[in-house]
Amino acid sequence: MKEGKKVSDAVIKRLPRYLRYLDDLHEEGIERISSGELGKLMGITASQIRQDLNCFGGFGQQGYGYNVNNMREEISTILGLNNTELSLIVLGAGHLGTAIANYTNFEKRGFKIKAIFDINPEIIGKKIKDVEISDVKYLEEFLSSNKIDIVVFTMPAVAIKSVLDIIVKSDIKGIWNFSYLNLKVPEHIAMENVHMSDSLMSLSYKITQNKK
Amino acid sequence: MKEGKKVSDAVIKRLPRYLRYLDDLHEEGIERISSGELGKLMGITASQIRQDLNCFGGFGQQGYGYNVNNMREEISTILGLNNTELSLIVLGAGHLGTAIANYTNFEKRGFKIKAIFDINPEIIGKKIKDVEISDVKYLEEFLSSNKIDIVVFTMPAVAIKSVLDIIVKSDIKGIWNFSYLNLKVPEHIAMENVHMSDSLMSLSYKITQNKK
Structure with a gap:
């Protein structure tokens, strides 16, 4: 996560939702997804997605879309769900x-x-x-x-x-x-x-x- | 409600919360409350409250605070909860x-x-x-x-x-x-x-x- 940047409650509230959709994609065997495709699935704009994920330093490379599994891992970590019970x-x-x-x-x-x-x-x-x-x-x-x-x-x-x-x-x-x-x-x-x-x-x- | 004004989802989400707090106040026999006092109860700023309620045309008179019961009625109506089952x-x-x-x-x-x-x-x-x-x-x-x-x-x-x-x-x-x-x-x-x-x-x- 970018140090010192305050993440808004609205973004935090959306993270579990990203995780749910990414889990579904992962189960369907999809490895990579663009912000446009993910946005269409979730019913939000691609620019909203890019803006949200930028709060945490991105995850994506321009033009290549997001790596579904990396993003799942990163969001899980942000939410405090990795390596801990x-x-x-x-x-x-x-x-x-x-x-x-x-x-x-x-x-x-x-x-x-x-x-x-x-x-x-x-x-x-x-x-x-x-x-x-x-x-x-x-x-x-x-x-x-x-x-x-x-x-x-x-x-x-x-x-x-x-x-x-x-x-x-x-x-x-x-x-x-x-x-x-x-x-x-x-x-x-x-x-x-x-x-x-x-x-x-x-x-x-x-x-x-x-x-x- | 002010005609033609689009009310944001965030405001809509807060309306049931206002209603809960106003119901509590009503049960305690409180008839009038300032945006400052209500804000303190709810953990939000007075200006946020004034801004939210302005979306629906106010409810308050400067310096007199809100009439708890009127506000309950108005919010119930906005939420579609009055006179209908x-x-x-x-x-x-x-x-x-x-x-x-x-x-x-x-x-x-x-x-x-x-x-x-x-x-x-x-x-x-x-x-x-x-x-x-x-x-x-x-x-x-x-x-x-x-x-x-x-x-x-x-x-x-x-x-x-x-x-x-x-x-x-x-x-x-x-x-x-x-x-x-x-x-x-x-x-x-x-x-x-x-x-x-x-x-x-x-x-x-x-x-x-x-x-x-």
Whole structure:
């Protein structure tokens, strides 16, 4: 990456998307692609692509297009996905938590689910894939004796508030928040919010616009 | 809305977020808020807020702040959420589909789940809340005799490909896509993709940056 250059959030948000398309191309055995072809696939302009990738020093040689595999590797590295495993715990083994714990694509990217916690005695002790659901009362003990990178919040807001202190005082590096809560955490903890209803409202907006 | 003014995607994406914060303020009984205070809550600048809301003709009077309830109403209307019910069907009654079908917040916003389809004989006939899971082979028949606005895709990619034709030929207005697929549909069908792993990769990026 070019030193000292601040990369905008919008570009960062697009990187996983590049990676998805590049993975597809790689699986189809395509080794090289021009910014024009990639742009057509992704529905963005070639100049947007060149501009985005220039933030990280290019990857392409004028007229030769991009080497698909190199670009996959580079983007993976930028995203912190190469040569490291990031460990996750899931707080909340309801439907959403179970969906996440079952999602095998995460493992392909180097994310590893180490534990799942819930408060519901009826499901504590059951397993999702190979991971047993533990009682949330053991969360603090678990975090003090295991190196965990990411905590996934899929519990109701009230339940999260009751454990947030424990989380913030631990050594975790990031929170992946699916709850409605607008959480405030110290700056050294990275945060990604997935507000699913926001996306549904955006869809409603688009439908409204299409009717005009 | 100001006629003829094109509103950027970035602004549209922020509107549901404004609505969430305004709903919270409303529940706390707060009637009026300045762009400065709202900005502090949301972690964006006051000038960003004024700029965003100006796209739709303002809502505020200089020095008086915004009327929380008016602004909620206006944003809801812009998002197409007022005075209309949008009907949804969910394709896929796995964990994610079940989580979505159980999510009561959608109903509060005027989204109504009318049917759920799956291919798994073990769950067909069961109910999620009051809606029975139907066999996907009845999808075409259902769509031809019911007015449905939005189809939610939470089935595996292969299963979606097999029904995409039926969907596209029906009168649906939007697709809310949780599958990995990069779907191409006609322009009159609005589309919102939720790629959950993109968000996890963005989190990984932020964690990597924090380490530096």
